[in-house]
Amino acid sequence: MPNYTVKLTCKREIAEGTMAFYFEKPDGFTYKAGQFARLTLVNPDETDGEGNSRTFSFASAPYEDDLIFATRMRDTAFKRVLKIMEPGTEIRLNAPYGSFTLHDDESVPAVFLTGGIGVTPVRSIILQTLHDHVRHRILVFYSNRKPEDAAFLDELKTSCDRDSNCTFVGTMTRMEASGREWHGETGVISKAMLFKYMNDLKLPIYYLDGPPAMVGAMRQILSEAGVDANRIRTEEFSGY
Ligand SMILES: Cc1cc2nc3c(=O)[nH]c(=O)nc-3n(C[C@H](O)[C@H](O)[C@H](O)COP(=O)(O)OP(=O)(O)OC[C@H]3O[C@@H](n4cnc5c(N)ncnc54)[C@H](O)[C@@H]3O)c2cc1C
Known part of the structure; x- marks a missing residue:
């Protein structure tokens, strides 16, 4: 290289x-x-x-x-x-x-499940996708303990809100430790949270990235929801 x-x-x-x-x-x-x-x-x-x-x-x-x-x-x-x-x-x-890149088929939705510093490649993909006017249906689930910890939170939300094909779902797991207002989801990303925003969990291609423990937990949720392992792509930030 x-x-x-x-x-x-x-x-x-x-x-x-x-x-x-x-x-x-x-x-x-x-x-x-x-x-x-x-x-x-x-x-x-x-x-x-x-x-x-x-x-x-x-x-x-x-x-x-x-x-x-x-x-x-x-x-x-x-x-x-x-x-x-x-x-x-x-x-x-x-x-x-690396090959943690968006699939070509625009008829297949892309769902990003990320948390903490795992957001880095997601920012890259979402901003490029919106810039190129690519027509994939996109959902981004982004989990943090509190808004203060969440890098690129406002930028990603604002960018997604401008495009009807993109839905941004931020969730906070420890709002009691925050001094900021939060009107989004709370609690960890769960099967119930995915169903709140998606009708068919088996259709999309999923992009999971971040610390290995988070990627493992997300993979478990998708597996329990019956998502085929071939529809799951991962990037593990080893070292966390
Ligand atoms: C494909 C890929 C992409 C990545 N992208 C990113 C990215 O965009 N941003 C990013 O931040 N990281 C990313 N990482 C992880 C990154 O490479 C480092 O491993 C990570 O940032 C930790 O580096 P460090 O210098 O803090 O710890 P290191 O010195 O590398 O730590 C080594 C070991 O010590 C432990 N350790 C060190 N400090 C602490 C501490 N304070 N508390 C607890 N344990 C500790 C670590 O868990 C690890 O086991 C990526 C990794 C991969 C493989």
């Missing part, structure tokens, strides 16, 4: 404990919405047993000018270095990888 050197252009906090990092897109570099990259720090001031590289999904959509990655800022050497990185700093990008 090709290697590129890319420059950080800016960084910002996008949810509690979660930051987005924007990098210049190298000339001629292309990727598909939903794919991922291997990022490597160049001569970092510190390192640890996990080394200087991490895998991140593109949170950016391919039509956007920058490459965007978003991550939970845990206290590891890699993320400490990333957090204080100055705009203009170069890192190595090895990409694109």
Whole structure:
């Protein structure tokens, strides 16, 4: 896979404990919405047993000018270095990888079941799909403990609300810990919640991604609902 050197252009906090990092897109570099990259720090001031590289999904959509990655800022050497990185700093990008990309058949609905930082490839796919006016019926179920934790929440909701083919369902599992108002769903994504928004659970292709425990729980719900395993696509963020 090709290697590129890319420059950080800016960084910002996008949810509690979660930051987005924007990098210049190298000339001629292309990727598909939903794919991922291997990022490597160049001569970092510190390192640890996990080394200087991490895998991140593109949170950016391919039509956007920058490459965007978003991550939970845990206290590891890699993320400490990333957090204080100055705009203009170069890192190595090895990409694109992966096949967690939208199916071609527009007559088959796409249902995204995601939570927490698993939202990154979902943002990429949804924004690109809406931008391209692709006509798939799309449902996005996005679970977090509270709105403060939910990266890209308002952007995804607003983008979906503008397109009648797209339905966004946010759900919060610990609203008692929140200081914000919330008018969406509460509780974990469940079979009952899916049935509230969908008549036929067996027709769509499902996209499950995020920490392995969440992907496992979602797969279990779909299996109990009789969804064929061939209709389920997953991307597990190992390392969480
Ligand atoms: C295809 C793919 C796409 C991914 N996309 C993304 C993405 O878009 N965004 C993203 O943030 N991550 C993504 N990941 C996960 C990412 O690669 C890292 O593994 C993750 O961010 C953790 O990195 P770290 O530096 O925090 O921990 P590491 O140093 O890599 O942690 C290694 C081990 O220590 C444990 N650990 C470290 N710190 C803590 C802590 N504070 N509390 C508890 N356990 C801890 C971890 O559970 C893990 O077992 C993706 C992974 C894959 C495979």
